Amino acid sequence: MPVALISHPACRLHQMGEGHPEQPARIGAISDQLLARRLDDFLLHHDAPRATVEQLARVHPREYIERISMKSPEEGLAYLDPDTAMCPETLEAALRAAGANVLAVDLVLSGAVRRAFCNVRPPGHHAERDKAMGFCFFNNVAVGAAHAIAAHGLKRVAILDFDVHLGNGTEDIFKDDDRVLLCSSYQFPLYPEMNPPSVPGHIVNCPLPPGSGSDEFRKAITEHWLPALEAFAPQVLFISAGFDAHDADPMAELRLTRSDYGWITEQACAVSEHHCQGRIVSTLEGGYDLPALAVSAATHIERLLNV
Numbered sequence: 421m422p423v424a425l426i427s428h429p430a431c432r433l434h435q436m437g438e439g440h441p442e443q444p445a446r447i448g449a450i451s452d453q454l455l456a457r458r459l460d461d462f463l464l465h466h467d468a469p470r471a472t473v474e475q476l477a478r479v480h481p482r483e484y485i486e487r488i489s490m491k492s493p494e495e496g497l498a499y500l501d502p503d504t505a506m507c508p509e510t511l512e513a514a515l516r517a518a519g520a521n522v523l524a525v526d527l528v529l530s531g532a533v534r535r536a537f538c539n540v541r542p543p544g545h546h547a548e549r550d551k552a553m554g555f556c557f558f559n560n561v562a563v564g565a566a567h568a569i570a571a572h573g574l575k576r577v578a579i580l581d582f583d584v585h586l587g588n589g590t591e592d593i594f595k596d597d598d599r600v601l602l603c604s605s606y607q608f609p610l611y612p613e614m615n616p617p618s619v620p621g622h623i624v625n626c627p628l629p630p631g632s633g634s635d636e637f638r639k640a641i642t643e644h645w646l647p648a649l650e651a652f653a654p655q656v657l658f659i660s661a662g663f664d665a666h667d668a669d670p671m672a673e674l675r676l677t678r679s680d681y682g683w684i685t686e687q688a689c690a691v692s693e694h695h696c697q698g699r700i701v702s703t704l705e706g707g708y709d710l711p712a713l714a715v716s717a718a719t720h721i722e723r724l725l726n727v
């Protein structure tokens with residue numbers, strides 16, 4: 421069964437000012453690498469639809485959705501926090517990024533594709549229920565997970581987040597919903613300067629000290645994520661795929677390599693094969709060194725393609 425690649429031209433138009441690391445070129449760096457490695461031919465391309473207010477409102481209050489819409493500037497930048505700004509094209513990109521996850525869920529759960537990767541921005545995992553922060557506006561993966569539960573009736577959904585930053589937004593949204601297993605690895609201390617405790621069977625947080633590399637990362641996943649996933653038996657796997665734990669990334673001090681991203685993807689694929697017919701919905705989060713982002717994401721997608 422094929423793998424879908426979902427994106428939208430609007431995701432290349434959102435920009436937060438000259439020199440901002442969360443830049444439009446991130447999308448093209450990944451798609452160029454997929455072409456160069458001849459992976460593109462194996463992917464089923466889809467344009468992301470806009471998420472509807474109803475779909476967003478499963479994880480964000482309607483008042484918050486309205487506030488983001490109202491903030492959208494006619495020109496220039498409107499800042500929501502010191503490093504999170506809207507330009508005139510941001511709202512469209514944010515709606516498409518969230519909508520990509522809704523489409524990915526529909527494609528994967530209908531059996532049209534086995535897996536999907538959403539090459540979208542702005543990212544989502546720092547967006548809390550009613551707070552935009554850390555380059556994020558709507559929590560794309562949370563919108564997808566809530567769609568899987570509400571529209572497809574799933575009862576057990578797992579989210580794996582290997583971005584170097586804690587996905588505080590995803591945790592905020594699902595902290596009281598034990599239909600969701602949330603497994604995270606992240607550098608601590610680091611933005612957003614939170615290190616919440618794990619909750620057995622529901623939240624598995626693996627903080628890693630600065631300087632940690634492959635050994636520490638793989639040990640944490642093997643000892644903490646994999647047993648929790650085995651016990652939970654998810655019906656679909658979501659991945660918040662940030663690639664900023666790469667050694668070359670300027671935003672943090674973890675030392676992962678592309679082979680670690682291949683390895684973690686293989687682990688996710690094995691879990692998904694065992695429990696949920698291989699179903700994975702993966703979505704771009706961080707990753708700010710363009711060459712490292714491109715090869716890491718392409719390695720991730722290559723493994724998603726290998727059944």
Ligand SMILES: [Zn+2]
Nearest residue numbers: 583584585706
């Ligand atoms: Zn990040």
